[in-house]
Amino acid sequence: MAENLKLHIVMFPWLAFGHMIPFLELTKLIAQKGHKISFVSTPRNVDRLPKLPPNLSPFIDFVKLPLPHVENLPENAEATIDVPYNKVKYLKIAYDGLKEPMMQFLKTSSPDCVFYDFAPYWLGSIAVELNISSIFFSIFTAAFLAFIGPVPVLKGTEDARTTPEDFTVPPKWVPFESTVAFRLFEIKRIFDSVTGDEDNISDLYRFGATIEGCDVLAVRSCEDFEPEWLKVVEEIHRKPAIPVGQLPTTAWDGGNDDKNDAWRGMKDWLDKQVKGSLVYVAFGSEAKPSQAELTEIALGLELSGLPFLWVLRRQRGSADTELVDLPEGFEERTKGRGWVCTSWAPQLKIVSHDSVGGFLTHSGWSSVVEAIQFERALVLLTFLADQGLNARVLEEKKMAYSIPRNETDGSFTRNSVAESLSLVMIKEEGKIYRENVKEMRDLFVNKDRQDRYVDNLLDYLQSHRRLKGKTKQMEERENN
Numbered sequence: 001m002a003e004n005l006k007l008h009i010v011m012f013p014w015l016a017f018g019h020m021i022p023f024l025e026l027t028k029l030i031a032q033k034g035h036k037i038s039f040v041s042t043p044r045n046v047d048r049l050p051k052l053p054p055n056l057s058p059f060i061d062f063v064k065l066p067l068p069h070v071e072n073l074p075e076n077a078e079a080t081i082d083v084p085y086n087k088v089k090y091l092k093i094a095y096d097g098l099k100e101p102m103m104q105f106l107k108t109s110s111p112d113c114v115f116y117d118f119a120p121y122w123l124g125s126i127a128v129e130l131n132i133s134s135i136f137f138s139i140f141t142a143a144f145l146a147f148i149g150p151v152p153v154l155k156g157t158e159d160a161r162t163t164p165e166d167f168t169v170p171p172k173w174v175p176f177e178s179t180v181a182f183r184l185f186e187i188k189r190i191f192d193s194v195t196g197d198e199d200n201i202s203d204l205y206r207f208g209a210t211i212e213g214c215d216v217l218a219v220r221s222c223e224d225f226e227p228e229w230l231k232v233v234e235e236i237h238r239k240p241a242i243p244v245g246q247l248p249t250t251a252w253d254g255g256n257d258d259k260n261d262a263w264r265g266m267k268d269w270l271d272k273q274v275k276g277s278l279v280y281v282a283f284g285s286e287a288k289p290s291q292a293e294l295t296e297i298a299l300g301l302e303l304s305g306l307p308f309l310w311v312l313r314r315q316r317g318s319a320d321t322e323l324v325d326l327p328e329g330f331e332e333r334t335k336g337r338g339w340v341c342t343s344w345a346p347q348l349k350i351v352s353h354d355s356v357g358g359f360l361t362h363s364g365w366s367s368v369v370e371a372i373q374f375e376r377a378l379v380l381l382t383f384l385a386d387q388g389l390n391a392r393v394l395e396e397k398k399m400a401y402s403i404p405r406n407e408t409d410g411s412f413t414r415n416s417v418a419e420s421l422s423l424v425m426i427k428e429e430g431k432i433y434r435e436n437v438k439e440m441r442d443l444f445v446n447k448d449r450q451d452r453y454v455d456n457l458l459d460y461l462q463s464h465r466r467l468k469g470k471t472k473q474m475e476e477r478e479n480n
């Protein structure tokens with residue numbers, strides 16, 4: 001590619017691995033096309049990212065901006081996995097402290113465009129000032145963006161939703177029948193951070209100001225999966241919403257995979273299980289079940305009689321003192337049939353292992369995409385964030401089954417866990433869930449399709465390049 005057609009792109013994700021990883025996947029796909037990327041995060045986060053394949057390293061620069069210290073944020077906490085849920089707001093305050101360093105970085109590096117997350121609501125105006133194209137990259141689906149609504153609603157100046165109940169019905173700007181809305185217990189769990197408290201900036205406000213300040217929305221979505229929702233997003237924002245594909249996770253471990261001891265033990269055990277028989281249980285890097293939930297999940301797994309591998313988070317960061325415990329005697333009773341891992345585990349390797357037939361998941365979109373990539377049947381138990389809305393989309397399309405729960409407090413029983421698992425894994429009535437995931441695979445993870453989405457995005461960016469002091473003609477003259 002001619003030098004003057006190459007773009008320099010900055011990526012600036014929120015401090016959560018569920019955000020950094022899809023940003024990194026998009027980074028890798030763009031780097032493959034020969035563009036230069038600066039991936040900006042904090043030192044500890046950059047150090048914890050997965051390794052890059054050597055052929056892409058020359059195109060990707062990791063930029064480490066130290067996270068300012070703020071009161072109430074535990075020492076060394078730089079990502080949501082490092083802090084209990086009720087401390088995430090301090091992480092957001094610290095993140096807002098990156099405004100100055102980020103502005104300096106953009107000024108000195110003068111990129112063509114910046115891709116940023118929902119959290120840095122202040123970045124759009126900086127980009128305008130510096131003539132940098134600004135792209136809000138939504139790791140959330142189009143259905144989620146459509147549900148949360150137009151800018152005035154998000155910023156609370158018009159039709160603001162003020163009670164949890166307001167979030168349990170489809171909004172008026174969705175012009176078709178849909179079940180996509182939160183359930184009462186789902187919104188109640190996240191209500192404080194969604195709407196903010198008196199002096200903190202709410203997530204919805206962040207979304208609103210971020211979308212208002214961007215030139216374009218790039219959405220983790222595909223045209224054939226949710227065309228109606230993409231259309232709503234463009235209509236409510238009157239800005240292009242470019243789908244960038246589902247960005248399936250790709251791992252590169254330098255051919256070292258079997259050197260990791262924890263994984264080797266797990267793999268030996270998985271190798272002994274019957275193909276497609278096992279339930280993989282994991283709720284992402286953020287969700288930690290309560291003690292009551294954990295007990296029902298464990299006893300439900302026990303009742304189901306199915307083999308399982310459970311990656312369990314007992315704690316969120318070392319500052320979290322409320323550890324959850326497995327029921328008494330559980331591990332002995334399920335010995336041989338179950339494996340519980342309480343440390344980090346390589347999810348992609350587990351999901352891709354032949355023995356896995358189903359995935360009991362929180363419905364985080366990266367996990368959903370991974371399940372579909374390897375055709376694993378989906379059983380859902382939502383916890384936080386966008387997970388409830390993701391679940392509705394999958395339920396509507398009969399691509400997943402949610403464990404029945406009490407509408408008010410979200411509680412569920414061991415019996416409903418066991419019955420849901422056996423429905424989706426084994427029973428004839430649950431065949432539709434197994435089949436629909438298989439059918440969706442090509443649409444979600446086909447390489448050529450994913451590649452076309454990235455080409456389309458890059459074409460758009462190249463044809464909408466801003467002038468940075470010099471005109472294009474001046475640049476071309478210099479290059480000749």
Ligand SMILES: *[C@@H]1O[C@H](CO)[C@@H](O)[C@H](O)[C@H]1NC(C)=O
Nearest residue numbers: 072089093197198199200201
């Ligand atoms: C956010 O709220 C907390 C209390 O919940 C308060 O201590 C803090 O100062 C607030 N932060 C901002 C930036 O207003």
Ligand SMILES: *[C@@H]1O[C@H](CO)[C@@H](O)[C@H](O)[C@H]1NC(C)=O
Nearest residue numbers: 405406407408409410411412
């Ligand atoms: C659901 O939970 C609420 C609150 O804990 C309780 O009052 C109600 O009886 C429960 N409903 C059912 C059907 O169990």
Ligand SMILES: *[C@@H]1O[C@H](CO)[C@@H](O)[C@H](O)[C@H]1NC(C)=O
Nearest residue numbers: 129130131466467468469470
């Ligand atoms: C931004 O672009 C305009 C024209 O497109 C130009 O006049 C101005 O100098 C540019 N500003 C910066 C900071 O490069």
